[in-house]
Amino acid sequence: MSLRASLPVSRRALFAAAALITACSPERPTTQSWRPDLRLPTITWTHGNDPRLRVEGRSRRTSEGPEFAWPASTVHLRFRGRTLDLRMRDTLLDDRIRDHDLVGVFIDGVLVRRLGLREGDGEYRVAMRLPDREHVVSLVKLTEPEAGAITLLGVGADGPLEAAAPPRPHRILAIGDSITAGYGVAGPTGCHYSAEFADASRAWATRAAQLVDAEVHVVAWSGRGVIWNNSTEADEMMPALMERTLPGDRGSTWDWRAFVPEAVVVNLGTNDVSRPEFDSATFERGYGAILDRLRSLYPRTRLVVALGPLIADDDPRPGTGRLTRMRSSLQGLVSARQQQGDGNIRFLELYSGDPAVEGYGCDQHPSALTHARLAGVLAEALSDIARAPTPSVASRGAFE
Numbered sequence: 001m002s003l004r005a006s007l008p009v010s011r012r013a014l015f016a017a018a019a020l021i022t023a024c025s026p027e028r029p030t031t032q033s034w035r036p037d038l039r040l041p042t043i044t045w046t047h048g049n050d051p052r053l054r055v056e057g058r059s060r061r062t063s064e065g066p067e068f069a070w071p072a073s074t075v076h077l078r079f080r081g082r083t084l085d086l087r088m089r090d091t092l093l094d095d096r097i098r099d100h101d102l103v104g105v106f107i108d109g110v111l112v113r114r115l116g117l118r119e120g121d122g123e124y125r126v127a128m129r130l131p132d133r134e135h136v137v138s139l140v141k142l143t144e145p146e147a148g149a150i151t152l153l154g155v156g157a158d159g160p161l162e163a164a165a166p167p168r169p170h171r172i173l174a175i176g177d178s179i180t181a182g183y184g185v186a187g188p189t190g191c192h193y194s195a196e197f198a199d200a201s202r203a204w205a206t207r208a209a210q211l212v213d214a215e216v217h218v219v220a221w222s223g224r225g226v227i228w229n230n231s232t233e234a235d236e237m238m239p240a241l242m243e244r245t246l247p248g249d250r251g252s253t254w255d256w257r258a259f260v261p262e263a264v265v266v267n268l269g270t271n272d273v274s275r276p277e278f279d280s281a282t283f284e285r286g287y288g289a290i291l292d293r294l295r296s297l298y299p300r301t302r303l304v305v306a307l308g309p310l311i312a313d314d315d316p317r318p319g320t321g322r323l324t325r326m327r328s329s330l331q332g333l334v335s336a337r338q339q340q341g342d343g344n345i346r347f348l349e350l351y352s353g354d355p356a357v358e359g360y361g362c363d364q365h366p367s368a369l370t371h372a373r374l375a376g377v378l379a380e381a382l383s384d385i386a387r388a389p390t391p392s393v394a395s396r397g398a399f400e
Contacts, residue, residue, distance in 0.1 A: 041083040041128070041158035048087075048152040053077050054164040057141075057217050058259075060245045060252055062151065064089070068141060069149035069246045071181045071200035072218040075139040081159025084127040084137065089151040090117035093248050099147040099195035104140040106201075114142065116196075121153065136165060143198045144181045145221050145247040170214035170385060171259060174205035175242055175290075176267035178222035179308050182206070184362025185371055193362040202368050204350075205265055207375035212386035217259055221247060225271035226286040228278065238268055239290055256297045262385050264294050265378065267306040267350070269330065273322045284329050291333060295342065303345040304381060305334050309352040309366060309374065348381050350374050 046052070048065020057073030059066040066075070090101045105113040105126045113126055127135075141150055155161065174180050180203055187197030200206055200218060209216035223230040224238045245252040268290070272283050294303060307330055313323045327349070334347040358369040366374070379386070 041081075043083065043085055043156040043158055044161075045085075045087070045154045045156045046161050048154050050155075050161070052161050052163045053152070053155065054167070056167070056215050058219070058245050058254060065152045065154070067091075067149055067151040067246065069145045069248060070218055071141060071144050071198075071220055072203070072206045072216060073141045073150075075152055076164040077137045077139075077155060078134060078162040078164055079137065079155075079157040079159055080132075080134045080162065081157045082128065082130045082132050083125070083158040084130075084135075085156035086115075086124045086126055086139070087121070087153035087156070088117055088124065089121045089153055090119055090148055091151070092119055092148040093146060099143065101147045101150050102142040102195060102198060103150070104138075104142045104199070104201050106138040106140065107135050109136070111201075114196075117150065132159075134162065140201045142182070142186075142200050143195050144183070144200075147195050147198075149246055149248065167215050168209075168213050170209075170212055171261040171263075172205070172209045172212070172214045172216045172382070173259065173261040173264045174209075174216060174218050174220065174267075175238065175264065176205070176218075176220040176306075176308075177224055177238075177271055178220075179203070179270065179310065179366060180205050180218060180220035180265075180267050181222055182371070183222050184365045185368050187362040189359040189361075189367070191362040193365075197362050202371055204366070204371045204374035204378060205267075207372060208378035208382070211375060211379035212382050214262075214382075214386070215259075217261070219247075223271055224268075225275075226268050226290065227283055228272045228275040230271040230274055237286075239286065239293075242290075260298060261301055262388075263302040263304060263382050264298065265304040265306055265348075266290065266294075267308050269326050270308045270310050273311060273326050280325055280329050284333060287329070288333055291337065291345070295337075295345075301344070302382070302385060303342075304378070305330050305345065305347050306378075307347070307349045309350045309370065310364075312352070346381065348378070350377060 054076040055066050057068055058070050059068040101117045103115040104111055105115055107127055115124060115126060182198060182200040182203030184193045184197045185202045186199040191197060206216055219242050221241060223234055226237060229237060241247045243254055245254045272278055307327055311323045311326050313321050315322060331347050334345055337345050353370050353373060359367040361367045
């Protein structure tokens with residue numbers, strides 16, 4: 001028999017043998033064991049006012065959910081599952097700047113997303129394919145009041161929502177301007193500000209609060225001053241704005257009893273001294289009124305009067321002496337109150353760093369490195385408070 005004639009027989013024998021081996025082999029796992037799970041998660045929604053959610057920062061309760069506008073305002077929550085959705089409303093401030101809000105989504109202590117909100121109501125999937133276990137989540141408003149106000153309408157998850165972690169044991173109130181708001185801290189050196197470079201979570205006072213294990217309320221708005229704002233287009237100064245729950249709503253009055261801090265840090269004056277009409281005596285009267293207001297509200301609270309790092313004697317030209325004048329004014333305000341018997345008020349100078357080492361954020365504002373250094377300075381100034389026993393509710397009631 002020729003080779004050509006034997007080939008068909010060999011193929012038939014081979015196929016028969018393969019079929020016999022397959023039939024006699026043990027059962028193999030199905031391919032479904034390694035295919036990705038393409039099933040859509042089943043999401044259960046929870047209302048924004050659910051008591052298992054906790055808001056840190058000034059907020060107004062509405063029928064649809066908590067509304068907040070000050071930077072670093074934070075919603076805390078915990079859930080067990082793999083997927084997290086949010087329903088949020090972004091109400092833009094009615095002015096010429098049409099910025100949108102940014103929300104930092106922190107899961108288990110890690111920033112996983114800088115969520116840009118759309119104007120109006122929106123639904124957002126912020127996390128998926130997480131490990132199937134409990135997760136601690138913080139939703140931080142990174143942007144300033146200039147961007148608008150956020151309402152949390154609901155939280156959706158593919159597992160049960162659990163009560164948020166309790167508040168940290170200490171409390172700090174930070175009142176300031178762009179430096180305290182974290183203006184441009186997320187931008188590269190030389191950038192011009194836009195909302196995408198805002199990050200209140202990395203600002204000095206917010207980071208200092210973390211270092212001393214404190215809750216923080218940030219009441220800060222770029223360009224705002226005590227007597228003069230940086231721009232004449234802004235008609236309201238911080239003495240009026242600090243009285244509000246929502247700074248853009250003149251009818252929203254803050255209840256100062258809702259958050260009694262162990263320390264209030266004030267960093268104002270940078271915008272005032274930048275104006276050509278700046279007058280030290282007028283400024284000192286306005287700043288003194290802020291300190292008197294805070295002391296009347298919080299008789300036992302530490303007041304920290306901070307001199308910010310953006311003021312220089314040679315700005316905008318040599319010989320202006322801005323830093324010297326502002327230092328003299330603030331030190332004088334503190335010294336006068338100490339001499340009157342107030343032993344719980346301090347002056348704190350926040351020195352500028354070396355730009356060659358720390359760089360800048362947007363528009364020559366402090367960089368993330370500078371904010372981290374200043375946070376350490378403030379934390380050291382508040383170290384005695386951090387070491388103190390957790391104050392009781394009774395001791396926090398400073399309104400008698």
